[in-house]
Amino acid sequence: xxxxxxxxxxxxxxxxxxxxxxxxxxxxxxxxxxxxxxxxxxxxxxxxxxxxxxxxxxxxxxxxxxxxxxxxxxxxxxxxxxxxxxxxxxxxxxxxxxxxxxxxxxxxxxxxxxxxxxxxxxxxxxxxxxxxxxxxxxxxxxxxxxxxxxxxxxxxxxxxxxxxxxxxxxxxxxxxxxxxxxxxx
Amino acid sequence: xxxxxxxxxxxxxxxxxxxxxxxxxxxxxxxxxxxxxxxxxxxxxxxxxxxxxxxxxxxxxxxxxxxxxxxxxxxxxxxxxxxxxxxxxxxxxxxxxxxxxxxxxxxxxxxxxxxxxxxxxxxxxxxxxxxxxxxxxxxxxxxxxxxxxxxxxxxxxxxxxxxxxxxxxxxxxxxxxxxxxxxxx
DNA sequence: GTCTATATAATGATAGAC
DNA sequence: GTCTATCATTATATAGAC
Numbered sequence: 001x002x003x004x005x006x007x008x009x010x011x012x013x014x015x016x017x018x019x020x021x022x023x024x025x026x027x028x029x030x031x032x033x034x035x036x037x038x039x040x041x042x043x044x045x046x047x048x049x050x051x052x053x054x055x056x057x058x059x060x061x062x063x064x065x066x067x068x069x070x071x072x073x074x075x076x077x078x079x080x081x082x083x084x085x086x087x088x089x090x091x092x093x094x095x096x097x098x099x100x101x102x103x104x105x106x107x108x109x110x111x112x113x114x115x116x117x118x119x120x121x122x123x124x125x126x127x128x129x130x131x132x133x134x135x136x137x138x139x140x141x142x143x144x145x146x147x148x149x150x151x152x153x154x155x156x157x158x159x160x161x162x163x164x165x166x167x168x169x170x171x172x173x174x175x176x177x178x179x180x181x182x183x184x185x
Numbered sequence: 186x187x188x189x190x191x192x193x194x195x196x197x198x199x200x201x202x203x204x205x206x207x208x209x210x211x212x213x214x215x216x217x218x219x220x221x222x223x224x225x226x227x228x229x230x231x232x233x234x235x236x237x238x239x240x241x242x243x244x245x246x247x248x249x250x251x252x253x254x255x256x257x258x259x260x261x262x263x264x265x266x267x268x269x270x271x272x273x274x275x276x277x278x279x280x281x282x283x284x285x286x287x288x289x290x291x292x293x294x295x296x297x298x299x300x301x302x303x304x305x306x307x308x309x310x311x312x313x314x315x316x317x318x319x320x321x322x323x324x325x326x327x328x329x330x331x332x333x334x335x336x337x338x339x340x341x342x343x344x345x346x347x348x349x350x351x352x353x354x355x356x357x358x359x360x361x362x363x364x365x366x367x368x369x370x
Numbered sequence: 371g372t373c374t375a376t377a378t379a380a381t382g383a384t385a386g387a388c
Numbered sequence: 389g390t391c392t393a394t395c396a397t398t399a400t401a402t403a404g405a406c
Contacts, residue, residue, distance in 0.1 A: 002371040021296040026210035029400060041402080042372050050401065102295070109350055110292060111206040118353075125351050151348065151357060159344030163336065165294055166310050168303075172336060187389040214382060226384080227390050235383065373406075380399065388391075 011036045011046070012061045015054050020104045024055055024113045052116060055108065059120040062104050066128050069095065074135040081139055085184050089177055092157065099164040099173030106158060129154050139184060153180050196221045196231070197246045200239050205289045209240055209298045237301060240293065244305040247289055251313050254280065259320040266324055270369050274362055277342065284349040284358030291343060314339050324369065338365050 006014075014036035019027045029040045032054065036043065047053035069091035074084055096103065105121050107113075114121070129150045136146030160176040191199075199221035204212045214225045217239065221228065232238035254276035258269055281288065290306050292298075299306070314335045321331030345361040 005372065023208055023210060023295045025208060026295055026297055028398080030398085038371095039373060040400085041374080044401065045371065103347075105351060106291070106347055107295060109347065110208045110211055110287070112211055114350065121351055122353070125348070151360075155344030155348055155357060155361065156340055157344070158347040159340030159342070162288075162291055162294065162343040162347075163310070163340055165299065166290060166306055168307070172340060175336075176340065190390065213380080215380085223389095224391060225382085226392080229383065230389065371406105373404100375403085375405100377402070378400085381397075382395105383397095384395070385393085386391100387393100388389105 005042070006037050011038065012058060016058045016061065016104065019055060019058055020102055020107050023107045023110055024051075024116070025110070027051070027055075055113070055117060056120065058104070059108070059117055059124060063120075063124045063127060065095070066124055066131075070128055071131040074131045075138075077138075081135075082185060084135065085181060089181055093177060096157075096161060096173065099161065099170030101161075102165060103158060103161055106161070125154070135184065149183060153183070156180065190227075191222050196223065197243060201243045201246065201289065204240060204243055205287055205292050208292045208295055209236075209301070210295070212236070212240075240298070240302060241305065243289070244293070244302055244309060248305075248309045248312060250280070251309055251316075255313055256316040259316045260323075262323075266320075267370060269320065270366060274366055278362060281342075281346060281358065284346065284355030286346075287350060288343060288346050291346070310339070320369065334368060338368065341365065 015032055018031050018035045022028075022031065029043065029051065032051075033040045033043060038046075043054065044050060047057065049056075070088055073088045073091065076084060095101070105125060108117055108121060132150035132153050133143070133146045136149050137143060139146075141149065156176045156179065157173075160172040163172040164170050200217055203216050203220045207213075207216065214228065214236065217236075218225050218228060223231075228239065229235060232242065234241075255273055258273045258276065261269060280286070290310060293302055293306060317335035317338050318328070318331045321334050322328060324331075326334065341361045341364065342358075345357040348357040349355050
């Protein structure tokens with residue numbers, strides 16, 4: 001077989017960047033092609049289902065990232081709680097470029113995205129929240145308290161990203177990360 | 186002049202519903218036409234600047250809604266604090282249909298929307314947050330504390346709407362409204 | 371596996387009759 | 389002010405050469 005011009009990971013990063021910024025409807029094949037360095041026909045060769053398949057692959061890729069940078073870190077019982085917490089917060093900060101980047105789940109949460117990928121979105125968010133529930137219970141919280149705090153954590157991150165983007169300042173996001181650290185330490 | 190087939194308010198409601206659900210890129214003239222009951226050419230007659238003008242008019246209309254249901258209520262010194270608070274929370278609950286509806290500002294906050302309407306979005310959100318800052322100071326908080334709580338309020342509403350939409354449950358939004366009531370009473 | 375070229379449908383937008 | 393008909397452009401998607 002002929003070798004891939006662009007490796008999967010690099011291609012997925014390109015697809016992800018465009019879809020995160022433009023949403024599903026706004027992400028055109030033209031832009032996806034430019035961002036990945038592959039011509040439209042080549043993308044169709046790799047994704048026989050077209051743009052739907054690309055978005056689905058992006059969400060699967062993202063779930064892998066959540067798994068690596070959140071779930072695995074928070075449930076790594078070989079490391080102390082404070083170390084896990086610091087690592088996960090720094091990971092989240094990187095994920096959103098300090099508050100400059102939108103959340104992929106939010107970009108794909110308009111009607112078209114929800115109806116096409118609702119299950120995948122829910123699954124990714126569940127993984128995220130469940131990671132924090134496990135961590136909270138591991139820290140001695142009741143299931144109820146851990147669930148409440150995990151939801152609050154997710155809500156604050158999403159909300160602060162909306163606010164940061166809207167007012168053009170990363171301050172709300174940075175403040176929220178501080179509050180989350182305090183919540184769990 | 187020939188009378189309008191559809192009144193401004195009704196037309197704006199139709200435009201708003203589609204743009205809120207689909208975002209700017211996803212809102213096609215076809216859908217906007219169907220939702221308003223006006224043919225495409227009629228919409229262009231009313232909005233010479235095309236779709237951009239429609240979105241801009243929707244944002245202006247929305248700012249009016251925020252002004253009426255949030256700013257004016259929270260700063261109405263002729264009524265007691267608890268009454269203002271109850272009224273504004275019930276208004277917010279209605280605005281988002283109890284957590285079922287997305288926030289317009291979020292739908293238009295993808296790249297295309299931000300670059301076209303960033304200033305209008307920021308202005309609407311500022312009005313929202315400043316209303317809560319005024320209310321908090323009116324309740325005796327320092328400016329710093331009132332600002333922090335107003336930001337937190339906005340963040341929680343936005344975040345809970347994202348979460349509610351994603352997991353298909355209005356519970357997070359309802360919980361957040363309760364927490365906000367408690368924060369100010 | 372990637373490409374150029376092309377097919378086909380949908381989009382935002384206008385022209386001109388009523 | 390609203391409409392039907394149409395334009396030019398862009399969109400998603402495919403065919404077939406290399």
